[in-house]
Amino acid sequence: TKYGCGIGGCGACTVMISRYDPISKKILHHPANSCLLPICSLYGSAVTTVEGVGSTKTKLHPIQKRLANCHGSQCGFCTPGMVMSMYSLLRNHPEPTMEQITAALDGNLCRCTGYRPIIDSYRPFSAECCPMKGTGGCCLDKEGSISCSHEGDRVLNLYLFPSQRVAKQMQKKTLVFHGPRTTWISPASLWELLELKANYPNAPLVVGNTSMVLEMKMEGVYHPLILYPARIPELNAVCYTENGIVIGAACHLAQLREILITVVSEQPEEKTKVYRTLLKQLKTLAGEQIRSLASLGGHIVSRGSTWDLNPVLAVGKSILNLESTGGTLQIPLNDQFLTRMQNADLRPNEVIVSILIPFSQKDDFVSAFRQADRRKNALSVVNSGMRVLFKPNTDIIADMSIFYGGIGPTTVSARKSCQKLIGRHWNEQMLDDACRLIVGEIVLSPSAVGGKVEYRRTLLVSFLFRFYLEVLQELKKMKTQSKIERFSIKQDVDPGQPPQDPVGRPIMHQSGIKHTTGEATYCDDMNPVDGELSMAVVTSTRAHAKIISIDVSEALKVPGVVDVVTARDIPGENGTEDERVYADHEVIYVGHIICGVVAETYEQAKKATEKVKIRYEDLEPILTIKDAIKHNSYFGEEKKVEKGNVEEAFKTANQIIEGEIHVGGQLHFYLETDSVFVIPRKEDQEMDVYVGTQYATAVQNTVALALNVPSSRIMCHTRRVGGAFGGKTTKPPFFAAAAAVAANKTGRPVRFILHRQDDMFIPGGRHPLLGKYKIGFMNDGRIIAADLEFYTNAGCTPDESVLVIEYVVLKSDNAYDIPNFRSRGRACKTNLPSNTAFRGFGFPQSGLTAETWIAAVASKTHLPHDKVREMNMYKGASATPYKQDFDASSLTRCWKECLEKSEYYSRKTASEEFNKQNYWKKKGIAIIPMKFSVGFYVTYYHQAAALVHIYLDGSVLVAHGGIELGQGINTKMLQIASHELKLPLSYLHLSETSTVTVPNAVVTAGSIGADVNGKAVQNACQILRKRLEPIIKENPQGKWEDWIQAAHQQSISLSATGFFKVYVTNMDWMKEEGNPFPYYVFGVACSEVEIDCLTGDHKNIRTDIVMDACFSINPAVDIGQIEGGFIQGLGLYTMEEIKFSPEGEQYTLGPDTYKIPAVCDVPEQLRIYLLPNTRNPMAIYSSKGMGEAGVFMGSTVFFAIRDAVAAVRKERGLSENFTLDSPLTIERIRMACADDFTAMIPKDKPGTYKPWAIDIE
């Protein structure tokens, strides 16, 4: 079981809870986020973790086997949670539907796989899916893999549950738990609860803890006494009355769903309109884990402004049944209750026992709406419940109520507007008046927390219009069903290749099984060691300031605190001139590490960080690109490449357009946060550093310099990393040095695991970019001149920002051959987190700029976008603006193949037809080509080493300098070793990457980890094989073990180092030319989407990607990289938005505020094709590096949305020459589809108010 966020947002910590249910007299199972579970609530329950489902030592569960076999794990950090969500589902529904399977995964995030293989691996558990059902086999099982078996032992009874007799007994007893600060009481009867409430009115009732936990964890709220009413029968009872159903307040939301499903199926439709509306909201409310924990009573009482059920319960005129020692009382769940008016609220000694949700009436119309940043598992931006009652057999409004959430701190009612509409006919005039009334009544300040002010105002009327239409047309709800397609991974290998040779075959990830059983260990899974301390850091609260003083005296008094470490404790070098381990005199961003507190536990250390007092003297910060340009604040010089004569070409162009695009940054959000564990050795100042990094050599050097010891004393070890994506390159060395200094000072081991919140704002992410363009083109669409200018927001230290802007410039042509081309770029120095490497390294931003100016030319010339792209693409023998020659014929092949596979033209026609028929929904489709370069322009970055040992029993240990980040490098290395040594994989083992076995390894990055390390492994294996050749010749029929014994007896070394310098590259910036990249990867993708013009929501319908992977060493791994990259790109371009306050403080600090794609975002059809019959003579076995190229393919979704928006704008007579910034969020989509509703929204003049957030790009 893993820990990914601590706030219920990622699902990594999912476990299954089993309890005895006194009402059904059964043991019930449900998934739960263990990070939210109070330990006392588990008394009498069984908790099953992934370790209890199956293991390599006992027996694997079919879920685990399938997930590993279907390549459903990459870094593996999310995998235990994925297994547990599925396992809990199967416990309750042995033959689930596909909809249930995808819903079960709603609450689980994966940053690596793109979800498709996870869904595919679970598909056979659904009776709907497998055409081989009943045969005992499964359509997805491949040769040599384990059958999933639809029948039989899919669910193992491994957990131990207290016998039902014990469980029943426990129901009757009051349970009291005393902790050092808090007492927890779980009363067994309602009366006992009421007495406790009378005596301790301030004690909260905790049921699911999903709301309370946030108060306690994030806001530090402390309760000396907590009451747990979940075992009280009255609070769990469900009964039917003639007015409606009465549901116990402790019923959790998943139970509520089951109850409502039953009632809806049993009662006449007219009575269940409110219930059906609640069911609609429950589908998208949080993930299954939260739905299984959160109670109806807790939901109602906590009353978050964006809670989705309250507006529906309110319009449904629900009644709260309260009890206290003084008696019973009914209060309505209405606007006064929701806005917490004293006379309409519970008194402190009262509890909600149950809730009456009345039946609806014949002339009632009820509906609800919610729009969130992500379709599922995301709090609403705005939600609403609406109800209208007509006078019998008329369209005259007899009663009406509308509630909105997400506008202000509580759910609000449009009571006055509704009152004024009573007596009106349901027609357009009424709608128009209703909109104006509501916009006047429901006011949102321009500085409102959460921003998106105009968008939120627009949703008020968009939802109302939707309701108007629904009522008018009595629209049936759309059935949302996951249609994510199955998919197969194939690559033809040479028919002569021996079956044991794994190269070119889809071999399972080396750690796949261990990922699924939880046996794969990450840094924080290491067992505690003697004397170990935990570290938490104090970070700057100012964007730019001098440090006047640091007072740690109060922090040192916190029990358990051992020491506080600052820059003064560093015996050697404090990082570099540009980037410090601990800030010394100045802080340069909010998040700058100032000191580290080490204590016996993390909680003690964290608590003490709040006691450290820092005095600052504020300095002027620079936060935005605009500010940086104004203040001439840059890192490095301007970088430029130019070819042809741009100015002359502009003179001959038929037309010229100019524009700019703002591309937002992106946070890495690897599931395993930055992690270090340093253990000082007793002798010679040696230290072991266990670290999650892509660059162990840099960690070793930075630690050695900080401690002022030779590098030979620092041993870095990395077994695997729970996702990195570039983000664990330059920052872990500083984290490791911070921990090492603390270990050095205290002489004790120090564990430094960044909490998710810290990990979101301390290390930085992808560079936000401003791209300006001036394009000269002919009326037939040919572009003859491009003048581009780029600025990135690099943040506060240079990090790799100069290199990133160089790549932005070098890659800014994407796939287009523009005869006169100039591209320039600068990295802006600001007081924001220092941005760093991120998968694609600048290309995703500059590529998007290229496609934006291509789209602008197409719009201006009124030509199809695909035609303009095709006509300007590189073809055949080509040269880049920096004069690197390359052959673009694979690009053309990818383009043709993608057009064909995606059925682009027929679907384009179909989408245009759909758009003619639909005014409020539009489809869009886009096909985009890509030229992606791998590697570095510095030759020495293309070296690698490996060390291969053969032991006397014939087993082989392979070590190399690359690091397993989830990208499957270790699997590929073993395949290479197996091929070269002509030895089955079962003989080979790969343990960890360490600076002890392979020194001075370069960073694992740039998509070439497998290229360079593969060559080194190949070299070492070939050396060994050569040494063995005479022995094999002497005894050709002998076994491997015989040969090894013989070699040993002949004193032949069975250990070899492999070394390789793979590619020679260069770039001369003075001459603006060079051969900076070893080779290019070509790809083309086509995506189709559907947008909702009223809310800005979009649905990903289908994506086809054709990638020129040449001969893939492992097609499963490479396709996994393409899919994972694509989904990460989809996140970058359409959802992931980083928000900063006007003071430079980052708001987006966890999965609650920063939305990465979830399972609901995977296109219903996602198909990846590897271009057949291509070769890359430069790389090992003619392969290509696939690690990063997929990201840019996500831009096809961006341009498909753009296509849909263009259709809207064309229909409405709006300008078709428009630019959309990235990410293309719900807000941007909605506001681009301007209409009467957006026009009626009040607009605030910039400069007249302080915005909640600023634009930094």
Ligand SMILES: Cc1cc2nc3c(=O)[nH]c(=O)nc-3n(C[C@H](O)[C@H](O)[C@H](O)COP(=O)(O)OP(=O)(O)OC[C@H]3O[C@@H](n4cnc5c(N)ncnc54)[C@H](O)[C@@H]3O)c2cc1C
């Ligand atoms: C990750 C995450 C995602 C979420 N996503 C969504 C979402 O998409 N949509 C949405 O609507 N909500 C969402 N929520 C919020 C969720 O709906 C609420 O947190 C939940 O309903 C609260 O129920 P609980 O049982 O956990 O309450 P608790 O946290 O246990 O208690 C909350 C409050 O209710 C009081 N209380 C509980 N029961 C009673 C009672 N019977 N009588 C009197 N007082 C009582 C407690 O004293 C406490 O003050 C999300 C929450 C999380 C953590």
Ligand code: FES
């Ligand atoms: S760690 Fe529990 S949900 Fe993220």
Ligand code: FES
């Ligand atoms: S495999 Fe899912 S987060 Fe890495």
